[in-house]
Amino acid sequence: MSTTKHEQILLYIEDLVVGSKISVRQIAKVMEVSEGTAYRAIKEAETRGLVSTIERVGTVRIEKKQKKNIERLTFAEVVNIVEGSVLGGKEGLHKTLSKFVIGAMEVDAMLRYIDRDSLMIVGNREQVHKISLEHGAAVLITGGFDTTDEVKILADQLQLPIISSAYDSFTIATLINRAIYDRLIKKEILLVEDILPTHVIPDVLHIGDTVQAWYRKVEGTGHTRFPVLDSGERLVGIVTSKDVTGHKLDEPIERVMTRNPINASGRTTVAYAAHMMVWEGFELLPVVDHKRLVGVISRQDVIRAMQQIQNQPQVAQTIQDIILSHFKEEDGDGRSVVLSGVVTPQMTNQMGTMGPGVLMTVLNEAGSLAIRRLKNSDMVVENVSVYFLKPIQIDAPVSVRATVVDSGRKFGKVDIEISSRGDLMGKALYTAQVLER
DSSP: OOOOHHHHHHHHHHHSOTTOEEOHHHHHHHHTOOHHHHHHHHHHHHHTTSEEEETTTEEEEOOOOOGGGTTOOBHHHHHHHTTOEEEEOGGGTTSBOSEEEEOOSOHHHHGGGOOTTEEEEESSOHHHHHHHHHTTOEEEESTTOOOOHHHHHHHHHHTOOEEEOSSOHHHHHHHHHHHHHHHHHHHHSOBHHHHSOTTOOOOOEETTOBHHHHHHHHHHHSOOOEEEEOTTSBEEEEEOHHHHTTOOTTSBHHHHSEESOOOEETTSBHHHHHHHHHHHTOSEEEEEETTEEEEEEEHHHHHHHHHHHHHSOOOSOOHHHHHHTTEEEEOOOTTEEEEEEEOOGGGBOTTSBBOHHHHHHHHHHHHHHHHHHHHOSOEEEEEEEEEEEOOOBTTOEEEEEEEEEEEOSSEEEEEEEEEETTEEEEEEEEEEEEOOO
8 A cells, every 4th residue: 555645744844954945835736635635734844853843934844842842942933932023044944052151241251151052042132143143152132123234144154044033131031941841851751762673573464464474473472463564564453362252364454453443652651652652551552753663562561561660760740740749748557658748839729729630740750659658569540439528628638548448469459438527528449550560
């Protein structure tokens, strides 16, 4: 089966030189497709981090960031973050900045801080604009000011962007720092593409194979679950021992396979992949890129990855981290965990009571801690049922007791009680699937 027009456009964009400009009309003409098809493919490329679209400039092919460099921004992304306009040097928008400098000092003192690929944030100071460009730094002009034609021509020649934004220096620095901070959080989140075994060709079957081929695969690999691909290497099915039972050896695989199998993409989080594998009872999960099989991950791959997540140093705080920082673990018995804390202003809703999202965060933490203390294993949440909940007001002390009421080799059930000042304020049942090592 041949590739679709959508896939062909994505491959075309991926092969473009970094810095190339593209447009819907251009793609439609070159690839001989409708503008609607071109638009959808460009949006997909933007999601994949292949291009960046800037207002009044267009769409630019950028270098796809590796996980280790995710905290570095391109100048194109900076334009969007600060809602700026590009005055010159558009050909350099795809470049990444190593740091930013606020030009609030004399020119001679400033020179010590200007490095190649840095970003000078400065106001209406044409001399600084020029010197920064000459030293290899892009320029972001605050307050919505313009610059001279000489500076714009220099920016074009050096392919270093010069950007104007209506925001002041403090706001711009805050926006850029926040963007980098958000990326640091994303950097810590492990995705399937981060754990996908490289240079390993997965064991697969094809549409033209028979049940006998499945038995040969089992004998050769020891596995019992195999993806089925069509002639275009697209995932079309999955075959397990349950599927082939009772069928003749010469029966076509296409007739016995399970169609439209559950799969993951490289951008699926490892936590979500683990949930799918446990929920469905899979040992092996196909990974696809626009329907094409790019590999498989096993339950062992996922368990190792989740252990890695727990051991890696944390760079940035999530909302969950901020909430749980206000709770501490108290002494409990062998089957119970107790978390205690106080309802802070950040935890409340518009009525001044503890928000439901905050409550669920604490419930999840208490439930998973209780099971982990007992089973010493990783797990994925299956269900949280809240039976009743009373409003808990701001500044009120909160105690959450999680007691394991039932557990087996692959599951755990936890009874959770929420109390404040001696009154029972809520009750819930937490269940989780335990990941076997």
